[in-house]
Amino acid sequence: MGLGKVFIFLLAILGTPLFIVIAALALLSFYAIEIDLSVVIIEMSRLADTPLLLTLPLFIFAGTLLAESGTPRRLLRLSQVLLGWMPGGLAVVSLMVCAVFTAFTGASGVTIFALGGLLYPALIKDGYGERFSLGLITSSGSLGLLFPPSLPLILYGVIAETRVDQLFLAGIIPGILMVILLTAYSMVKGPVRSPEASPKATFKDMLSALREAAWELPLPVIVLGGIYGGFFVAGEAAAVTALYVLIVEVLIYRDISITRLPKIMVQSMVLFGGILVVLAASMATTNYLIDQQVPMRLFEIIQEYISSKYTFLLLLNIFLLIVGSMLDIFSALVLVVPIIIPIAEAYGINLTHLGIIFLTNLQIGYCTPPVGLNLFLASYRFDKSVVTLYRATLPFLALLMITLIIITYFPIVSLVLVNLRG
Amino acid sequence: MDSLKKNFSLTLRFVSRIEESLLCFLLSAMILLACVQIFLRFFFSTGFAWAEPLLRYMVLWAGLFGAAVATKKGKHISIDIISHLLPDRFNPWLQVLLNLFSTVVGSGLTYAAIKFVRDEAYYGGRGLLDIPSWGLNLVFPLAFGIITLRFFILACKYLGLAFSQPRTSSNG
Numbered sequence: 001m002g003l004g005k006v007f008i009f010l011l012a013i014l015g016t017p018l019f020i021v022i023a024a025l026a027l028l029s030f031y032a033i034e035i036d037l038s039v040v041i042i043e044m045s046r047l048a049d050t051p052l053l054l055t056l057p058l059f060i061f062a063g064t065l066l067a068e069s070g071t072p073r074r075l076l077r078l079s080q081v082l083l084g085w086m087p088g089g090l091a092v093v094s095l096m097v098c099a100v101f102t103a104f105t106g107a108s109g110v111t112i113f114a115l116g117g118l119l120y121p122a123l124i125k126d127g128y129g130e131r132f133s134l135g136l137i138t139s140s141g142s143l144g145l146l147f148p149p150s151l152p153l154i155l156y157g158v159i160a161e162t163r164v165d166q167l168f169l170a171g172i173i174p175g176i177l178m179v180i181l182l183t184a185y186s187m188v189k190g191p192v193r194s195p196e197a198s199p200k201a202t203f204k205d206m207l208s209a210l211r212e213a214a215w216e217l218p219l220p221v222i223v224l225g226g227i228y229g230g231f232f233v234a235g236e237a238a239a240v241t242a243l244y245v246l247i248v249e250v251l252i253y254r255d256i257s258i259t260r261l262p263k264i265m266v267q268s269m270v271l272f273g274g275i276l277v278v279l280a281a282s283m284a285t286t287n288y289l290i291d292q293q294v295p296m297r298l299f300e301i302i303q304e305y306i307s308s309k310y311t312f313l314l315l316l317n318i319f320l321l322i323v324g325s326m327l328d329i330f331s332a333l334v335l336v337v338p339i340i341i342p343i344a345e346a347y348g349i350n351l352t353h354l355g356i357i358f359l360t361n362l363q364i365g366y367c368t369p370p371v372g373l374n375l376f377l378a379s380y381r382f383d384k385s386v387v388t389l390y391r392a393t394l395p396f397l398a399l400l401m402i403t404l405i406i407i408t409y410f411p412i413v414s415l416v417l418v419n420l421r422g
Numbered sequence: 423m424d425s426l427k428k429n430f431s432l433t434l435r436f437v438s439r440i441e442e443s444l445l446c447f448l449l450s451a452m453i454l455l456a457c458v459q460i461f462l463r464f465f466f467s468t469g470f471a472w473a474e475p476l477l478r479y480m481v482l483w484a485g486l487f488g489a490a491v492a493t494k495k496g497k498h499i500s501i502d503i504i505s506h507l508l509p510d511r512f513n514p515w516l517q518v519l520l521n522l523f524s525t526v527v528g529s530g531l532t533y534a535a536i537k538f539v540r541d542e543a544y545y546g547g548r549g550l551l552d553i554p555s556w557g558l559n560l561v562f563p564l565a566f567g568i569i570t571l572r573f574f575i576l577a578c579k580y581l582g583l584a585f586s587q588p589r590t591s592s593n594g
Contacts, residue, residue, distance in 0.1 A: 011519070011520060011523055012500075012501055013501055013504055014504060014516060014519075014520060015500045015501065015516075015520060016500060016520045016523060016524060017493075017498035017499065017500050017524060018498070018499045018500050018501060019489070019498065019499070020498075020523070020524045020527045020528070023527055023530070023531055024523075024527045024530075027527065027530045027531070027534070036537070037530065037533065037534040037537065038534050038535075038537040038538040038541060039534075040531065040534045041531070041534045041535045041537075041538035041559075041562050042538060044562065045482075045538070045559055045562070047482060048475075048478045048479055048481075048482050048558075049478070050478070051474065051478060053478065053481050054452065054456065054477055054478065054481050056481075057449065057452065057481060057484055057485065057488075058452065058453065058456075061449060061453075232460060235456065235477075236456055236457075236459070236460050238456075239452070239453050239456030239457050239460070240456075240457060240460065242453045243453050243454075243457050246453070261446075262442065262446050265445060265446045265449050265450075266442050266445050266446065266491060268449070269445040269448075269449060269484050269485075269487070269488035269491070270488050270489075270491050270492045270495060270497050271488070271492075271497075272484065272485055272488050273484075273485050273486065273487065273488020273489035273490070273491065273492045274488070274489060274492045274497055274498055274499050275485075275499070276481075276482075276485030276486065276488065276489060277485070277486070277489040277492075277498075278499055280485075280486075326501065327501060328499060330499065331499050331501075
């Protein structure tokens, strides 16, 4: 039994699909306590009782469509025209665009691939250092995870059974805080330019860029306004977003031909399927762990050494940073959230606040050496060694850590908007 | 033997076609149905009572068949920290091991799923729209069955690769 688990763990780090690993553990565990194996599927079928799940495939589809269309280019042009005149303008533009784009596509590396390729040459041309530019793009690749309608936020809501509208609200100020800190740093590090290097955008330019992106600008309003105006629940907001993006990109901008649509649909359902099976498999293991009271026993052990909530949060941060640098965000959430939640509740931590802490950590974990995913994606995309990227990302990492500390120890930052709405 | 192989690959391609059409259909239907619900509620303050539960099952079907296609495309989420440290020539063997293991676990899941659906057929009632509940849950054995088969095919494929690659050392 113990040997079997070691074997499974070994296969896991050799690259076995994660859902197979989790399912193997579930089957083995239930077999050991002589419970009929169909319980594994019974647990999975409980996913059909989760209304929030509908948001995942629909937002994934909308995000994939946006990534495949001309949206990144239009968004970039618009923000460059509006913000490019500032000191460090292009860097600020990169941050904003990446944040918005990641919020809509989830942090599946799409941002680095779709936007990085446009941003990196532009940054270099504008006189930014290579190291700065690489670090900026790598760390922005997951910026925006805290903004609605980010998929990891929704997934946390599904697993933790927390209200997703509150999570969306809770992420806004912490997300803005991150963007502001990184923006300030970029302004300081930006190149001193001669005025003729890039001509100031004229009013006419602004108007034409605005008009070009006119159909995409209402998107955040549809999502947020729809949910907080009380018009739709999250699942419906996702459906409206998907339909809207479909009409805009296929029929109005015609960036995507109808014949390409089936491929994109399959592609987004493959992405969703990958997440769903991990979630499904973990339903069974979670049930087993809760049944065996593993979280409560863990809590008792931890509490023997740590009585303060703040020390616990510090340890949690360290733990999550390590997890975040090893696992991608979806599997990290699925595996860790169910175990941590009972413990965190016992320490009296608000679950919405906990969600923001989780996501901030996992976001930073994406760019944390040695194995943060963004580092590898950027290394692959820009053909630089991973070590170069380690060094390039370090200052950005430091800034993100500062926001992490603020977010962790000042719950009010996350909860103020939630409380305001009552 | 050759015609058997040809028939087999034809069948596989047929399955892929059906899967992909099913995914497109489910996704479009989910978007439409959810939007129609909003429309009905806004303008007529009504809606279909069966729409919401049906949508939730459609999500399950879309996700599990998406996972079946993900198996074919090698797009499953995995941790994979140390496999790139291995020398290249071990890679096919590693893939054989991983895919065989996945086949075994997949068979376990398929077995559990068949048992679950059989129990539902005996004891489960009728679900929404008068569809028996085993029918709604049929996706589990179907999808896990396809996934298992695909892992097995991948294992065989890599086994062939492992034997056909040129040998660089004699200690096997």
